[in-house]
Amino acid sequence: xxxxxxxxxxxxxxxxxxxxxxxxxxxxxxxxxxxxxxxxxxxxxxxxxxxxxxxxxxxxxxxxxxxxxxxxxxxxxxxxxxxxxxxxxxxxxxxxxxxxxxxxxxxxxxxxxxxxxxxxxxxxxxxxxxxxxxxxxxxxxxxxxxxxxxxxxxxxxxxxxxx
Amino acid sequence: xxxxxxxxxxxxxxxxxxxxxxxxxxxxxxxxxxxxxxxxxxxxxxxxxxxxxxxxxxxxxxxxxxxxxxxxxxxxxxxxxxxxxxxxxxxxxxxxxxxxxxxxxxxxxxxxxxxxxxxxxxxxxxxxxxxxxxxxxxxxxxxxxxxxxxxxxxxxxxxxxxxxxxxxxxxxxxxxxxxxxxxxxxxxxxxxxxxxxxxxxxxxxxxxxxxxxxxxxxxxxxxxxxxxxxxxxxxxxxxxxxxxxxxxxxxxxxxxxxxxxxxxxxxxxxxxxxxxxxxxxxxxxxxxxxxxxxxxxxxxxxxxxxxxxxxxxxxxxxxxxxxxxxxxxxxxxxxxxxxxxxxxxxxxxxxxxxxxxxxxxxxxxxxxxxxxxxxxxxxxxxxxxxxxxxxxxxxxxxxxxxxxxxxxxxxxxxxxxxxxxxxxxxxxxxxxxxxxxxxxxxxxxxxxxxxxxxxxxxxxxxxxxxxxxxxxxxxxxxxxxxxxxxxxxxxxxxxxxxxxxxxxxxxxxxxxxxxxxxxxxxxxxxxxxxxxxxxxxxxxxxxxxxxxxxxxxxxxxxxxxxxxxxxxxxxxxxxxxxxxxxxx
Numbered sequence: 202x203x204x205x206x207x208x209x210x211x212x213x214x215x216x217x218x219x220x221x222x223x224x225x226x227x228x229x230x231x232x233x234x235x236x237x238x239x240x241x242x243x244x245x246x247x248x249x250x251x252x253x254x255x256x257x258x259x260x261x262x263x264x265x266x267x268x269x270x271x272x273x274x275x276x277x278x279x280x281x282x283x284x285x286x287x288x289x290x291x292x293x294x295x296x297x298x299x300x301x302x303x304x305x306x307x308x309x310x311x312x313x314x315x316x317x318x319x320x321x322x323x324x325x326x327x328x329x330x331x332x333x334x335x336x337x338x339x340x341x342x343x344x345x346x347x348x349x350x351x352x353x354x355x356x357x358x359x360x361x362x363x364x
Numbered sequence: 365x366x367x368x369x370x371x372x373x374x375x376x377x378x379x380x381x382x383x384x385x386x387x388x389x390x391x392x393x394x395x396x397x398x399x400x401x402x403x404x405x406x407x408x409x410x411x412x413x414x415x416x417x418x419x420x421x422x423x424x425x426x427x428x429x430x431x432x433x434x435x436x437x438x439x440x441x442x443x444x445x446x447x448x449x450x451x452x453x454x455x456x457x458x459x460x461x462x463x464x465x466x467x468x469x470x471x472x473x474x475x476x477x478x479x480x481x482x483x484x485x486x487x488x489x490x491x492x493x494x495x496x497x498x499x500x501x502x503x504x505x506x507x508x509x510x511x512x513x514x515x516x517x518x519x520x521x522x523x524x525x526x527x528x529x530x531x532x533x534x535x536x537x538x539x540x541x542x543x544x545x546x547x548x549x550x551x552x553x554x555x556x557x558x559x560x561x562x563x564x565x566x567x568x569x570x571x572x573x574x575x576x577x578x579x580x581x582x583x584x585x586x587x588x589x590x591x592x593x594x595x596x597x598x599x600x601x602x603x604x605x606x607x608x609x610x611x612x613x614x615x616x617x618x619x620x621x622x623x624x625x626x627x628x629x630x631x632x633x634x635x636x637x638x639x640x641x642x643x644x645x646x647x648x649x650x651x652x653x654x655x656x657x658x659x660x661x662x663x664x665x666x667x668x669x670x671x672x673x674x675x676x677x678x679x680x681x682x683x684x685x686x687x688x689x690x691x692x693x694x695x696x697x698x699x700x701x702x703x704x705x706x707x708x709x710x711x712x713x714x715x716x717x718x719x720x721x722x723x724x725x726x727x728x729x730x731x732x733x734x735x736x737x738x739x740x741x742x743x744x745x746x747x748x749x750x751x752x753x754x755x756x757x758x759x760x761x762x763x764x765x766x767x768x769x770x771x772x773x774x775x776x777x778x779x780x781x782x783x784x785x786x787x788x789x790x791x792x793x794x795x796x797x798x799x800x801x802x803x804x805x806x807x808x809x810x811x812x813x814x815x816x817x818x819x820x821x822x823x824x825x826x827x828x829x830x831x832x833x834x835x836x837x838x839x840x841x842x843x844x845x846x847x848x849x850x851x852x853x854x855x856x857x858x859x860x861x862x863x864x865x866x867x868x869x870x871x872x873x874x875x876x877x878x879x880x881x882x883x884x885x886x887x888x889x890x891x892x893x894x895x896x897x898x899x900x901x902x903x904x905x906x907x908x909x910x911x912x913x914x915x916x917x918x919x920x921x922x923x924x925x926x927x928x929x930x931x932x933x934x935x936x937x938x939x940x941x942x943x944x945x946x947x948x
Contacts, residue, residue, distance in 0.1 A: 211545060215495075219487060226488045256672065263669035269492040269512060272545045364544065 203232060204258045205284070205354050208247040208265060209239065209273040209364050216270045220247065223268065229253065229261050235351035244272060244364045248353045272364045277354045284328045286352040289314070290336065293343035294321040302342060309335045320345060328352070367536040371499035371529045372401035374536055375463070378506035379407065381538060384434050386410060386425065386788050387463075388418040392438020393478060394465035394527040401530075410788065410817055413809040415442050417781040419449020420807070423458050424782030427768045428743055429789035430582065432513050433458070438465040440478030443524075444485065448775060450520045451489040455772025456603060457576060459518035461509050462486075466526040469497055483524050491519030499532035504539050511541045516548025517667040518580055549666055552683025552691060559679050560638070560662045561695030567636035567660070569704045570596045573619065573648075576603030576771070577641015577666060577685045579764035584608065586689035587640065594699040597708055599627040601642050602752075603771045606761040616708070617717065620648040621908045622753045625715035625917050628908070630708050631656050632915040640664045641685045644674035645772070650914035664688045715919075717757050719905075726875050728826040728898040732758035735796060735824060738882050742794040743768065743786050747779040747803030749833035751826045753904040755798040766793070777806025783821040784814055794822065794886065801827040801855050811865035814891040822885050823893045825858055828900040836903045840920070862893035871895040 210216045217236060224231045233250035251261050258276065265274045277284075294302050295318070302321060306313055311325035325335050329352060336347070356362065369377070375398060379387070386408040391399040402409050412418040415437040422433030433453075437446045443464040453460045467476040472495075483495045492512050494505045509521040564570055572591055578584060584607045591598045591614055598608040599616040608615055616627035631637065637659045642648070649655040655675065662679040663671050671680040681688050719729040728750070735742070736759045744759055745768040746752040752769055761767045768786055770778040783797040797804075804825050814821055835849040859869030868890050872881040878896065885892040905920035 215483065218484070222487050260669065260673060267667070267669055269543060269546050 202252070202254060204251050204253070205277045205279065205282070205352070206249050206251065206258075206262065206265075207275045207277055207354060207362050208249060208271060209362065210245050210247060211270040211272065212238070212243055212245045213270060216245070219268055219270060220249075220265065223264055227260070227264055229257065233351040235353055237353070239364075241364060248277075248351070250352065273362060275362045277356060282354050282356045284352050284354045285326055286329055286332055286350055287324065287326045288332050288336070288347060288349040290323045290325070290339060290344060291346040292321055292323065292339050293319065293345060295319055298342050302339070305335065305338050311335060368533055369536055370397065370401065371502055371525075371532050371534055372398045374499065374502045374534050375506065375525070375530065376401050376405050376407055377536060378503050379434065382432070382506065382510045384432070387434040387436055388412055388421040388425075388785065389436030389463075390415050390418060390438065390442060392442050392465055394439045394467055395436070397527065397530040398436075398465070398525070410784075410813065412781070413812050414807065415445035416449050416777070417784075417807050417810040417813065419446045419460075419462065420452065420775075420778050420781035421785035421788070422460050422462070423449060423453045423456075423778075424745060424768055424785030425789040426453075426458050426460055426785075427782070428765055428786035428793075430580075430765065431459070431789070432510055433460045433785060434463065435460070436463045438478065439467055439482075440480045442478075443480055443482040447485060447489070448773075450486055450522065452770050452773040452775045452778060453520040454489045454491070456770065457518050457580060458520065459513040459580075460520040461506075461513055462520060462522045464522060464524050466495065466524045468528045469526045470528075472526065483522065486522050489520070490522050491517075493522040493524070495524040496526065496529050499529050499534040502529070502534065503537055507539065508541055508543060512543070512546065517577075549668060549682050550684050550687060552664065552681045552688040554691070556679060556681045557688060557691040558695060560664075560681055561692055563636055563660055563662055563679055564594060564596070564638060564692070564696055565699070567634075568702075569630075569634045570594070570636040570638060571616070571630050571634040571659075572596050572598045573601075573631070573637050573639045573642055574598060574604040574607050575601045575640065575642025577664075578604055578607040578689075579641075581641065581666070581685035581687075582764075583640070583684075583686035583689050584764050586686055586693060590689050590693040590696070593693060594696050595701045595705060596638070597630055597705070599623070599630065601645070601648055601771070602756055602769060604642060604764075605756055605767040605769075606764040609762040610760045611762065613709075614705075616712075618756055620645075620914065621650070622757065622904050622906070623914075623917075624712075624717055625906055625919075626708055626711035628914040628917050629711050631659075632913070633707075634659045636660045636662065638662045638664070640689065641666070643670045648914075649674065650908050650912055650916075654913040715906075719902075722899065723875060726872060726878060726896055726898045728754050728828070728896070728902055729758045730875060731824060731826060731878055731896045731898065732798065734878050734882055735798070736760055738879070739794050739796060739886060742766070742796045743783075743790060745769065745779040745783040745786060745795065745797045747797070747799045748774045748776045749800050749803060749831065750828070750836065750902075750904050751798050751800040751803065751832075752779075753833075754826070757904075759798075765790075776800075776803040778803075780804060780807050780821075780823060781810050783823070784810060784819050787819050787821050796822045796824055799823055799825045800832060801825055801829065801858070802831045802851060804858070805855070808861065811862065811867050811891065811893075815866040820889050820891055822891075824882075825893065825895050826898050827855075827858065827895050828898050828902065829855065830900055832900075832902075833904065839903070841909075858893055858895040862891075868892040869895065871897070873897045
């Protein structure tokens with residue numbers, strides 16, 4: 202089973218290493234990780250996707266909480282939160298295929314952010330399934346390169362996760 | 365008035381304010397400014413002969429006193445030599461602050477001379493660590509480090525100190541600790557205590573299973589009150605030894621792989637296990653799926669991550685053991701002894717811890733019994749292996765701070781430096797390292813430290829001419845193929861070795877010499893090594909084979925004659941080499 206957790210950490214050097222090290226040392230499987238600033242420059246927020254049953258999740262949360270630089274660990278239940286991921290995809294595109302690709306881009310409310318004679322870069326945001334779906338459709342034209350961010354997630358409604 | 369001082373002076377002032385009275389260390393290039401400040405201060409510094417010794421000394425000091433132990437090593441190899449000692453302290457939750465030198469900040473990352481990324485290396489074996497980059501952070505970091513090391517579940521904290529940070533001038537301040545991400549649990553939840561008490565009262569076959577957490581929380585009195593109030597039997601892990609007096613009728617001694625049969629039987633039959641400050645380690649539980657199959661489990665631990673880590677727990681109680689046991693004792697009403705106590709007493713009678721005495725050759729267990737008889741109040745430290753298990757089994761332990769052993773990591777070479785540390789912390793106590801001939805050589809260089817600093821520890825080597833525990837496993841599970849475990853003639857003459865360092869060396873080769881040697885050692889006020897030439901074929905018994913259920917505990921059969929002959933040959937060769945013909 203996959204779980205998503207939000208981890209608020211002190212914005213100090215070495216914190217990412219501590220967290221990555223903990224996952225490898227305790228044999229936890231990390232599926233995705235994204236890190237970025239919060240509204241408070243002293244803290245960063247990580248969104249970590251973990252594979253495992255409820256007992257594994259409990260250990261992940263408890264072990265993370267033991268790290269001195271970790272301020273807060275919260276599980277984000279998919280049904281109660283919004284999730285987004287961003288991907289940029291470079292596809293083969295010539296004059297024959299360009300318009301068809303543009304149709305797909307429109308359907309997915311994605312964006313074309315670069316065009317050349319033989320390629321296009323497409324930017325798409327959404328949950329994992331949506332990105333997987335557009336990637337699947339674009340494959341027929343030839344994907345030259347792709348970069349995905351890993352997801353960020355937030356609880357719906359007024360509840361907040363803060364330091 | 366200005367409080368300006370150098371970084372090195374700020375380090376020493378911080379140590380002073382944290383109540384540090386002794387540090388164990390060895391200097392080096394980048395530590396020159398710090399050691400220059402030590403020279404001009406009244407800090408008691410014990411110069412070791414290998415940094416691993418410094419870490420174990422700080423560890424032994426901490427376990428014997430309950431205070432934070434401090435060790436110092438230089439950058440690069442000095443720091444990496446601490447690693448085993450830090451890992452050892454981490455596994456056994458020992459409060460320790462390790463200070464390492466580091467190259468100048470502008471050289472970090474350039475592969476400078478004697479540079480090692482020690483904060484990176486010790487990441488998984490410290491409770492927390494710091495790389496100081498500015499002298500103005502020194503006092504805050506030291507204060508935090510001591511606070512983290514001794515609170516909650518104790519553990520080692522490392523501070524890496526670049527050379528320039530110790531030279532820079534700084535205004536001394538003493539800031540309050542403010543750690544937004546560190547909230548050690550203390551007070552157990554009242555509701556959970558009530559639930560645990562109810563379960564204890566309802567249980568017909570309770571067992572209290574005690575680990576090192578009770579020792580670190582100094583909760584042994586609360587444990588005693590609770591256990592005696594409800595007449596519940598108490599078993600301890602290796603780390604929990606001494607938390608409950610072993611001469612008490614409710615004591616089951618140690619459980620697990622080399623525990624008593626009656627402790628293991630009691631656990632397997634029990635309907636309620638009250639685990640206190642213990643972590644269901646594999647050496648305790650054996651085959652985890654068949655561990656205590658009928659028992660409800662109440663788990664008291666200060667570290668929430670331990671609850672539910674290895675076994676399912678029915679009633680978790682997160683909190684300090686002292687606080688939780690005190691609460692529990694108030695909630696329960698007295699219970700008389702009953703059928704359960706009788707059943708356990710029957711097992712105890714039928715399966716006592718024992719060995720076959722011998723009139724001609726020294727049995728290692730006999731040496732331990734004699735040590736216990738002649739120095740019952742001594743602090744015992746151990747090395748790792750057979751010596752450690754016999755010391756756990758055959759010495760009657762009554763004080764949690766008087767049995768000091770490397771449990772989690774199982775570090776050979778731990779006991780002797782730990783004894784030195786313990787003696788520095790508790791100079792009024794007799795301190796005896798129960799050692800093996802294999803383990804002792806791993807840190808024997810600290811004989812120099814003991815002699816030069818006049819630290820009169822005693823060492824009892826149970827000299828069986830082999831790496832006994834591994835040899836025992838080879839005998840039982842590898843068809844007696846003794847791969848790399850027979851030390852034979854490769855060991856030095858330990859008496860001469862002691863004398864070479866200026867210590868006292870004594871030897872016993874016959875059972876009748878054991879007592880006089882111990883008496884002579886106890887009578888001297890110098891570091892003394894006792895070399896007991898013991899039966900090499902002796903095994904630690906009983907034993908739960910790896911991966912078996914703990915009630916499948918075997919009384920190990922005595923060796924067949926031919927086998928003893930085989931070992932004896934190695935053994936007599938060794939003795940001939942050392943003592944000549946007459947020693948045989």
